[in-house]
Amino acid sequence: MRLLTHNMLACNIKGVTKGFPLAIEVTKLETKESEMNPDFLRHIYPKLDWKALHDAAHTLGLNDIPEQVEPAMLEDEDFLQKFHHALLEVHLEEGALICPETNRRFPVTKGVPNMLLNEDEV
Amino acid sequence: MSIRPERQAPPEIFYNDREARKYTSSSRIVKIQEKLSERALELLALPDDGVARLLLDIGCGSGLSGETLSENGHQWIGMDISESMLEVAVERETEGDLMLSDIGQGLPFRPGTLDGAISISAVQWLCNADKTCNHPRLRLKAFFGTLYKCLARGARAVLQIYPENAAQLEMISSAAMKSGFSGGLVVDYPHSTRAKKYFLVLSCGPPSTSTALPKGKEGDEMMTDSDESGSDGEGGDDTTVNVSERQRPAKKQRRGNSKTSVKGRSWIIKKKEQRRHRGYANVPEDSKYTGRKRKTHF
Ligand SMILES: C[S@@+](CC[C@H](N)C(=O)[O-])C[C@H]1O[C@@H](n2cnc3c(N)ncnc32)[C@H](O)[C@@H]1O
Numbered sequence: 001m002r003l004l005t006h007n008m009l010a011c012n013i014k015g016v017t018k019g020f021p022l023a024i025e026v027t028k029l030e031t032k033e034s035e036m037n038p039d040f041l042r043h044i045y046p047k048l049d050w051k052a053l054h055d056a057a058h059t060l061g062l063n064d065i066p067e068q069v070e071p072a073m074l075e076d077e078d079f080l081q082k083f084h085h086a087l088l089e090v091h092l093e094e095g096a097l098i099c100p101e102t103n104r105r106f107p108v109t110k111g112v113p114n115m116l117l118n119e120d121e122v
Numbered sequence: 123m124s125i126r127p128e129r130q131a132p133p134e135i136f137y138n139d140r141e142a143r144k145y146t147s148s149s150r151i152v153k154i155q156e157k158l159s160e161r162a163l164e165l166l167a168l169p170d171d172g173v174a175r176l177l178l179d180i181g182c183g184s185g186l187s188g189e190t191l192s193e194n195g196h197q198w199i200g201m202d203i204s205e206s207m208l209e210v211a212v213e214r215e216t217e218g219d220l221m222l223s224d225i226g227q228g229l230p231f232r233p234g235t236l237d238g239a240i241s242i243s244a245v246q247w248l249c250n251a252d253k254t255c256n257h258p259r260l261r262l263k264a265f266f267g268t269l270y271k272c273l274a275r276g277a278r279a280v281l282q283i284y285p286e287n288a289a290q291l292e293m294i295s296s297a298a299m300k301s302g303f304s305g306g307l308v309v310d311y312p313h314s315t316r317a318k319k320y321f322l323v324l325s326c327g328p329p330s331t332s333t334a335l336p337k338g339k340e341g342d343e344m345m346t347d348s349d350e351s352g353s354d355g356e357g358g359d360d361t362t363v364n365v366s367e368r369q370r371p372a373k374k375q376r377r378g379n380s381k382t383s384v385k386g387r388s389w390i391i392k393k394k395e396q397r398r399h400r401g402y403a404n405v406p407e408d409s410k411y412t413g414r415k416r417k418t419h420f
Contacts, residue, residue, distance in 0.1 A: 004176070005199050005219040012230040012268065020232055034217075035409055040174040040197065047176075047235055047274070088197075110212050115223040115230050116203075122227050122264075 001092045001111055003056050007048050009113075011099035011106075013121040018101045021052035024059045028094035030111075036084040042074050044087075057086040126286060133247045137183070137204035146184040146210050155242055158319065159190035162240040162280040165308060165323050165336060175237035178272075180225055180281070181244020183207040185216035191240070192217040193397050195406050199236075201225060226261030231272035239269060239279040245322075246283045249290045262294065266301035273326045279303070281322040291320065298324055310339040387412055 011019030050069055057065040064082050066073075073079045097106040097113055104121075107114050127136050137145070145151055168175055174195045179188045182200025184207050191198045198218035202208050208220050223230065226248050248261050269279060285291035295307060303324035311317040323335060390412055397405045406412075 001219045001221070004197065005221075008176075008199070008231050008235040008272075009221075010230055010232045012228050019230070035406060035412075037174055037195075037406075039172070043173050044176060044197075049232070110209075112208055112212065112220045112222055115201075115221050117224070117227045 001108060001113055002088055002090065003053060003060070004044070004087050006056055006092070006097070007053050007087075009097065009115075011101065011104065013099065013102060013104060013117060016099065016101045019099055021049065021056065021100065022097040022106070023100060024056055024092065025096040025098060025105075026060060026092065027096075028092075029060060030091045030093045031089055032091060034084075034088055036081060038074075038080050041080055041083055041087070045069075045071075045074060048087075053086070060086075060090055060092070062086045062090065128247055128250050128286065132250070134203045134205070137207045139206045139209070142184060142204065142206035142210045145207070146186065146214070152186055155186040156190055158242050158282050159187040159240065161310065161319075161339075162187075162242060162282055162321065163190060163194060165280045165321055166238045166240060166278050167336070168238060176235070178229075178231075178236050178239035178279075179218065180239055180241035180269075180279075181247070182211065182218070182220065183244075185211035185214055185218070185220075187240060187242040188216050188218045193393060193405065201229070225265045226256065228264040228268035229272050231268070233271045234274050236273050236277065238277045239273065239281075241279070241281040241283075243282060243284055245281050245294060246285050246290060249286070249293060258293070259297070262297035263301070266298045266303065270301045270303060270326060275327050277326050278305070279322075279324045279326075281324070283320050283322060285320065295322060298322060302326075306335050308336060308338045311341060312338060314341075 006022065006024065009020070009022055011022060013019070051067070054065050054067050057063075062082075062085070065086050066079075091111055092108055093111045095108045097108060098104070099106075130136055166177075174197060177191055177196050177198045179191065179198050179200040182188050182198075182202050183204070185200065188198050188200050188211075200211065200216070200218045200220045201223040202211075202220070203222070203224045205222060208222060211220055225245075245265075248265060249258050250256070251258055273279060283291075283294060285294060291307075298305075303326065305322070305324040308321040308323050310319040310321065321338075391408055394405050394408065394412075
């Protein structure tokens, strides 16, 4: 799972009102290089919660994602490269996602988060 | 007539390791799912600006449908309830992110985040009361309600479904409309029992000219390549691959290749070449990253 997906995911346990962002517990990360697509980055930027991306990147040890972004930076090749790397190249392979409200743990194995809810959580 | 998989067991049980491998190693199934996915992507009618989008693949299984999205340059998130199907998807190194999730419990996404959704041969599973805790109407409501919320305004969802009967079709479409979607049903090849396909084409937000329903395809052929017809010994077989519990002669099984082979660089390049040939926009350029192996750190 990449931070792109993490940025969209929210805990949907019944009754939870603040299920975003999920905290990340890292056991293993993997980097898979991919081609940068600046148009996609510019397209997705307004949909992202930047603070959540910044904090999640930090948890993954990616410290070059700035806390604040100006739209003008989306024209800067150097910034785009870092943005691309954090958003799309680093994968959480093993670990967990944790609901900020209930502390419910969703384990991640082989890169796949298990988001299945128990009967009493639906 | 074989028994519908939906009547045999819940999906996470039906799509076990054996079924998941069988599903993905059948060239017939692969081809049909690819055709359905291409059609769904076409019906999604994304803006024609060449920009990649973030899409959802609902009931993504082993990643066959998602592959079509990747080939067209899009990013995607796939959800499925079957660990075995997802296991195959992981092995095949699908480019989308995957998650184990039951769509009948609702979709765990922030509002307005996704640019569109497709679902190929999956949503009819929600009509089953396969466990005492499963109420089809409630599950359909949870599914469509959260799907509506997580899609960006004006975005579409295209769901190809295999309803068991008219009542099921009605139950699914009315649940969608009650959740606020506009749109309706597109039926491809309506006059052919074997090729007939249902696509629920849903738009988020009020109906407008841009959300007008496209026409279904006419004629009676879904498969334009004829090399598959009859090759599995079933003669004029229908193209409903969901009903996969039929016996296929052993000679069709791939030999010396019990596991699904991992896609290599040359395979990807060939696939992309095919796409360009068929006139697809958006096929990514080949580069040094194409099909490159992953690196591990930590
Ligand atoms: C016929 S397969 C299609 C897979 C894939 N879309 C393709 O085209 O190859 C149907 C898939 O729907 C999944 N499915 C069924 N019910 C589901 C549910 N409630 N939540 C998530 N996935 C489900 C099954 O596990 C299965 O992988």
